[in-house]
């Protein structure tokens with residue numbers, strides 16, 4: 001489901017017959033779906049736009065300053081760096097950027113500038129967008145997400161003008177300016193004319209990035225660092241790779257999100273069930289467990305046992321190792337016994353099913 005602020009932007013733009021606004025909001029919705037891994041939903045959103053309006057009509061750009069705001073969207077920045085699981089190096093570099101921005105006057109007085117150009121790479125779902133948002137949150141800057149749909153014009157030469165407008169507008173006050181899927185603008189095109197146009201657009205973008213005042217923190221993100229030009233890499237002062245969580249980080253994340261006790265042996269086995277999975281996938285898993293706990297009115301540990309039995313039936317889970325000492329001490333006794341009954345259901349069933357030795361995961 002797209003975010004409510006995007007839906008509202010879409011309704012507003014549609015009611016004002018603002019075709020650029022409709023296109024920008026639609027593109028932002030499609031991008032959101034893509035980020036969640038919902039490729040089909042993203043295609044459906046884009047196709048709905050394609051069938052409802054001709055691209056030449058949508059490509060027209062009004063000369064009024066009204067279109068400028070639609071080149072990027074301001075998103076609420078709700079999560080800070082403290083809520084993200086980052087490796088030590090990445091955290092300290094990002095905290096340093098925040099500190100430098102906050103002390104920019106001190107730096108400027110000494111003839112220095114705070115760093116403000118960050119390039120994030122790594123597989124999807126491991127925190128690129130979250131880090132950009134967290135920088136905005138911790139700096140208390142607006143979090144402005146660039147809309148490529150609105151930025152890349154269908155008319156020759158239009159893109160450069162839009163890029164200029166975007167940077168002129170974004171520079172007017174401190175903000176985090178986020179370019180997601182940064183490779184989109186640098187990637188090779190089949191059509192020669194389009195390739196030339198995109199090359200010029202990239203050159204213009206890089207020139208604008210060079211000239212940005214240091215109060216604009218530009219964050220570019222890519223899942224495909226290999227597609228980026230060397231000229232792009234050079235521009236950025238801080239380059240971070242955000243990797244999927246390793247085994248110990250998986251365990252730490254699950255313990256934190258599900259409030260599990262460190263002595264729960266179950267989570268060591270569970271930790272092995274998510275090799276090379278992203279934080280986004282881990283988050284989905286923990287949300288499934290918590291939803292189950294609420295709907296089935298049981299505590300999180302019991303819901304976890306049910307969820308993993310269903311999801312990973314091939315594993316012989318170490319349920320009878322003390323994991324029954326769940327955090328149910330604050331719950332009424334009758335609820336606790338109901339939970340225990342429910343939780344033991346699949347456990348018994350499993351013991352019957354699995355007579356062989358524990359499988360190695």
Ligand SMILES: Nc1ncnc2c1ncn2[C@@H]1O[C@H](COP(=O)(O)OP(=O)(O)O)[C@@H](O)[C@H]1O
Pocket residue numbers: 035083084085086122123124125126127128129130131221279280281283
């Ligand atoms: N390093 C992290 N620590 C904690 N949660 C994370 C982390 N990375 C991703 N997530 C979770 O996964 C979701 C998707 O991450 P996102 O930042 O959109 O990834 P990306 O932009 O790299 O595709 C986030 O909303 C967040 O809940």
Ligand SMILES: [Mg+2]
Pocket residue numbers: 035128129130180221
């Ligand atoms: Mg992202």
